[in-house]
Structure formats: structure tokens, C-alpha cells
Amino acid sequence: MSRAISLRSVSKRYERTNRAVDRFTLDIEPGEFVVLLGPSGCGKSTVLRMIAGLEDITEGELLLDGEYANHIPPRDRAMAMVFQNFALYPTMTNRDNIGFPLRLENPRLDCRPQVEATARMLGIEDVLDRYPSQLSGGERQRVAMGRAISRRPSVFLMDEPLSNLDAKLRNRLRAEISQLTAELGVTTVYVTHDQAEAMSLGDRVAVIRGGVLQQVSTPRDMYALPENVFVAAFIGTPRINLLQAVVYAPLDGRMSIDLGKQRLPLPEPLSADHQLLRIQQGRQIIVGLRSEATRIAPPSQARPGEVALTGIVEHMEYQGHEALVHFNTGSRPAVVADLESPRPQPPVRRRRSRSGGPSVLTRIKGRAMAHVSGPVVALDDPEPGPRPVAAERPAVALSDLVVRTGPDVRLRSGAQVPLLVDLAHLYVFDQHGRRICPAPADLPGLDA
Numbered sequence: 001m002s003r004a005i006s007l008r009s010v011s012k013r014y015e016r017t018n019r020a021v022d023r024f025t026l027d028i029e030p031g032e033f034v035v036l037l038g039p040s041g042c043g044k045s046t047v048l049r050m051i052a053g054l055e056d057i058t059e060g061e062l063l064l065d066g067e068y069a070n071h072i073p074p075r076d077r078a079m080a081m082v083f084q085n086f087a088l089y090p091t092m093t094n095r096d097n098i099g100f101p102l103r104l105e106n107p108r109l110d111c112r113p114q115v116e117a118t119a120r121m122l123g124i125e126d127v128l129d130r131y132p133s134q135l136s137g138g139e140r141q142r143v144a145m146g147r148a149i150s151r152r153p154s155v156f157l158m159d160e161p162l163s164n165l166d167a168k169l170r171n172r173l174r175a176e177i178s179q180l181t182a183e184l185g186v187t188t189v190y191v192t193h194d195q196a197e198a199m200s201l202g203d204r205v206a207v208i209r210g211g212v213l214q215q216v217s218t219p220r221d222m223y224a225l226p227e228n229v230f231v232a233a234f235i236g237t238p239r240i241n242l243l244q245a246v247v248y249a250p251l252d253g254r255m256s257i258d259l260g261k262q263r264l265p266l267p268e269p270l271s272a273d274h275q276l277l278r279i280q281q282g283r284q285i286i287v288g289l290r291s292e293a294t295r296i297a298p299p300s301q302a303r304p305g306e307v308a309l310t311g312i313v314e315h316m317e318y319q320g321h322e323a324l325v326h327f328n329t330g331s332r333p334a335v336v337a338d339l340e341s342p343r344p345q346p347p348v349r350r351r352r353s354r355s356g357g358p359s360v361l362t363r364i365k366g367r368a369m370a371h372v373s374g375p376v377v378a379l380d381d382p383e384p385g386p387r388p389v390a391a392e393r394p395a396v397a398l399s400d401l402v403v404r405t406g407p408d409v410r411l412r413s414g415a416q417v418p419l420l421v422d423l424a425h426l427y428v429f430d431q432h433g434r435r436i437c438p439a440p441a442d443l444p445g446l447d448a
């Protein structure tokens, strides 16, 4: 049996802390595999533990198969949990470890057939009579999974079960978990901070930041239509290029996006999405370009919808099957709060503000607070009103645009290279980080 799980505006407050989980709402279908994804400390494990009943819910409701379940003790929820640290009993053989939940349920049961069937499913029949200390990490995690599935639970809760394993083993076990949960048809909630793992495993992925659910979508939609800049930056490798920009919309001329030293002219007639950008005229926005949205080619080779830029090669990252070229286009990257490993930024040369601008301390405080809630994007020194095109700007971070290319392309550092940007793959986020292009589906009057 597999169950439906609903979290309705669920919050968790620990003593003397802000909400670790803040009004979290999510409906999980029976048999669905949902991944909770987010940076360290965002509240993923707390959500999982509230589903398991290991953590009280401060506010809101948990429903299991539509029934109010906040008060149900963990042992009566028919759920099994797998943790990152395997959590096996060292003095028991692996056979006894797998059979333990069965014996707990019914001490007189001969659990051997069920243990052996489970072990066969996981390919660990040969190690049943050894102890956990005599196993490799991957085998140990299989035993831990065996223990979780032996009782045929109605829900699997997995908290970073692969994070203690090396990359190769992780990939293999990932595939096995996917196959196993599909075969058993058990509702699975899986916690990870690894976006690649989330994207490859989940029927749906729920991205959390600072205890707040940002978006829940299929992996494909999450990549194609991130609802905000945080999701856009969290999903995908290499990280999406996020550039500070301003919409330039003269009454009598072509609309464009001013990236600092260069502009992206919007093709005419304007698409419905691009027309909506007109109301952003003069405001700071964030342009998102994934590494595959730009290619190295001269303007003469532009296809419909492509516009020209140039970039100076900063460095190349050879990846075997492809190469990533890091360009300086004279733009200013937007800084996304709360990502685990922000792009390294070289020191930015600034003029000291004499007119009472925000102090360094205020800016640091602002960014620290953004870890808990608030804006997902930090636009350094936002300048109100339209900005003159190609005006003198403070020095920019050296590399602001990463472009994916074939492995055989050879480029010299410092070379100026023509680029074509495919505007069909242009994302625009407003100054709060919300996606405005492609326009959100719930925008009134836009059906597609």
C-alpha cells in the first residue's frame, strides 16, 4: 500500500529561533517520488521529520490519505526512514539488521524468507551473515535500505542516503533507488542538497529556501521555467548566468536590454513576453542566460531570434565532452543569496559612498538575513531610474558569462570573440527575483 501525504501550511519553530519551516504546503500523490531540495539549513530534514512524526508540527496540518495525522505516533504511520549515516546496529549481523523491524512487529515471526527476498532485491544476499563493519559503504547503505523496505512500508523517507558515498557509487545506488521505489510503488520523499540527484530521481522536485517552499515542479519544468532567480541558480550545471540589467524602451525606437557595456536588442515585432518587459522600463532587472543560450559565432551567422554580443575570453574549462568558456562581456553578475557555492567574485573596485549609502555592515547584515527569508537576489547599489547606455560603471567581476561549446574549440585568453544570444532562451527576473519572462502562466490574459 502506498499513501498520499499532504502538508497544509505547516510551520516548525524551534525554541528561540525563527521558523525553520514556514507555512509549507505540498500534496504528494500515492506512489509519487518527491525530492526536497535546497541548501544546508533550509529545513528539508525538518519537513521530512515532521512527516515521520519525529518532530512536532508547530502550526498547520499533516494529512495521511486525507486524514488529519499531526498526533499519530511515528510507529503507527507505517513509514520507513533511511538516513545518511546508515544507522545499523554494529553488533547484529546484516541479516538481523534487516529483520529487526519485522521481529519488533512480531517477535515469533520467522522473518528469514522476507529478509532473503529483500536482500535479493538489493543484491546483498552474499553479505547477510557478516557484520556492518565488514561491508563497504555502498553495501552498508543497501543493508540500511533493506531494513527500511523489509516491513513493506507505505512511505519511504530518505534523508540524504547517498551523501556518504563516493560519486561513482552514488550514481549506481541512485539508479537502484529509482528502480526499487518504482517497482514497489511506494510513496517516497527524498531529501538532498544535490540538484543533479534531485533532477535525476524525482517525479517532482520541491525547492526550499530559508524554510519557504520556492517551487514544486517536474524536473523538466523546474529547469525550463524557474519561478525565481534562486531556483534558476540552484538548478543546472554550470550555473545559469545572471546579469544585472535595465530595460531600455524608448517611445520611438527599438526596445533593448542594457547589460552595462552592451545591449541585447529585442527582435521586432516584439513577442508577447517581451512586450510585457516595457513596464520594467528603467528598473533594475536580472537577465538569466543558461550556458547553452549563447554560442560563439559572428553576427553574419545569426538565426532568427539571435542577437550579437562580444566577450573577452577569461579562461576555458575543458570538460572532456565539451568546454565551458568564461567570458567578460562588461556586465555585472547578480548575487543570489543563500546558494551554497556562489561563483567566486574577484574584488570589485568601488568608489566610497560619501552620501550616506549603506555601510558594509548593513550590506553584510542584509545578506545574512536573506538566508532566512527576504529577497533572493542582491543587486549591488541599485540605481533608481534609467541608466545611460554604455556609461562609466564601477569595475565588473571578470567573468560574467559562461558559454558551453564543443571540446575542440581553442580560444586564447584575452581574445575578443563574437557571440550570438538566442532570445528564445532569455529569462528575465524582476528586482525581487521573480521571473517575469517567460511570463508566469498565471498572468491574467496569457493562456500559453
Ligand SMILES: Nc1ncnc2c1ncn2[C@@H]1O[C@H](COP(=O)(O)OP(=O)(O)OP(=O)(O)O)[C@@H](O)[C@H]1O
Residues within 6 Å of the ligand: 014, 015, 017, 020, 038, 039, 040, 041, 042, 043, 044, 045, 046, 047, 193
Ligand atoms: N533541534 C533543533 N533545535 C533548534 N534548531 C534546529 C533544530 N533542528 C534544526 N534546527 C534548525 O532548523 C533549520 C533547518 O534545519 P534542517 O536540519 O531541517 O535543515 P536541512 O535543510 O535539512 O539542512 P542540512 O542539509 O544541513 O541537513 C536550521 O537552521 C537548523 O539549525
